[in-house]
Amino acid sequence: MTRYSKQTRVLVAVDCIIFGFDGEHLKLLLIQRGFEPEKNKWSLMGGFIEPHEGPEAAASRILKQLTGLEGVYMEQMHVFGEPKRDPIERTLSITYFAFIDVHKYEKQLSEEYHAEWFHLKDVPKLIFDHNEMVEMAREKLRYKAALHPILFELLPEKFTIPQIQTLYENVYDTVLDKRNFSRKLLSTGLLIRQDEKDKENSKKGAYFYKLDPGIYKDKFQSFLNFIPNPQALSA
Amino acid sequence: MTRYSKQTRVLVAVDCIIFGFDGEHLKLLLIQRGFEPEKNKWSLMGGFIEPHEGPEAAASRILKQLTGLEGVYMEQMHVFGEPKRDPIERTLSITYFAFIDVHKYEKQLSEEYHAEWFHLKDVPKLIFDHNEMVEMAREKLRYKAALHPILFELLPEKFTIPQIQTLYENVYDTVLDKRNFSRKLLSTGLLIRQDEKDKENSKKGAYFYKLDPGIYKDKFQSFLNFIPNPQALSA
């Protein structure tokens, strides 16, 4: 026996919801699809999974293709598999959301794919069920970021507290009190203050911080309530 | 153009991680696989996705096959897709975790599949990567249950506070203070006390409670911290 003979086989794609933060707004990287069907329509970056790679590897490959980056923070989100979602042929899509530092990605690659960053309030109509994917990714982003320090993945290695606060304010579409915000953030012990200051964005200058890699790893799954000592939970 | 001609197609299965609570322990429903490869080995309940159904529909169908139940609480967990995970032929598995009330399920069906409930500490070696799936499901269960009132899905319609507490203690392998636990639980407003008492498990008897369906729906996505008013988050 070498095949489950009677069963049907389907195509499997990977689609990536790529978030970035330019210092002002949270943005989404979209491409203009280069092939039929729906050629030239806006779409998430994606591709078919290849015979010898797993879904994670496919997602990494696709992210690298578009951004030139490796080791990007990335997480499997959800599988979309309604039979008619792709009108040509049944295709399953495994979605990943990814966070990149917009300053690091290679612009020339994005030209090749006709990629553009979109403000989340101006996301155009996308092919297939991609708008639904984006919406789910936004929700998941908000959910996770409320509990875990993932938004640092959107920032450069050195960042200032006002920058992170702007990012949180963007994600939650709200205004935060900077005294309470910085106190909470610093109390996690995640941040190491640098001597250098960022003079770009203010006259006084704001201290740069870096993440403490050990504590970052440890605390990645922390926070929470309901259970007194919830040790060892993970997403 | 009717096919993405050059791409390879793969089999897609759905596997269910089914949890139940017998009043004492949290348990897992496993079957003895009825076909090759790995016939007669312990396995999660699963099946191939059919041409005209989506993944959710497939999971519902499979759950119904084994338990006789419909409308079971169920959630997509993760896709496992390493190329070699099934030695016969590449097969993607979309996993769902599900919670059932053990008292409701139909035993004769489980005989047909040679199903048995296993204590989570005695899970046998399973086929392929199913042990990994179980482990991930346990983690996700602990994660979600710390934030959202999902464990009620494991209980019958009427339940007592000592019962829920035992369930939480089981899930987190810890001992909770009953005064603090019941205060926190009751403060959610989720529970409606019945006049009737459960006399099975104690001499004094414990009041039965039911969920308030409206509040249950509203509060399903509540809790959380980090962001002052995290309104409208979802899993």
Added chain:
DNA sequence: GGTATTCGTGTCTAAATAACACTTATTTAT
């Protein structure tokens, strides 16, 4: 030197959490 801008910090109040022990209802045994 004055003004405008943004950074950085401290206090007080309210709410939530965690630790802790006794009384009540009922059954069973003496």
Added chain:
DNA sequence: ATAAATAAGTGTTATTTAGACACGAATACC
């Protein structure tokens, strides 16, 4: 009938955490 055993139910206090709130410091520009 009385006593003993068992599990249910409830209240207080101390500590911690969260949220509201305002001013001084550094610097660039005029």
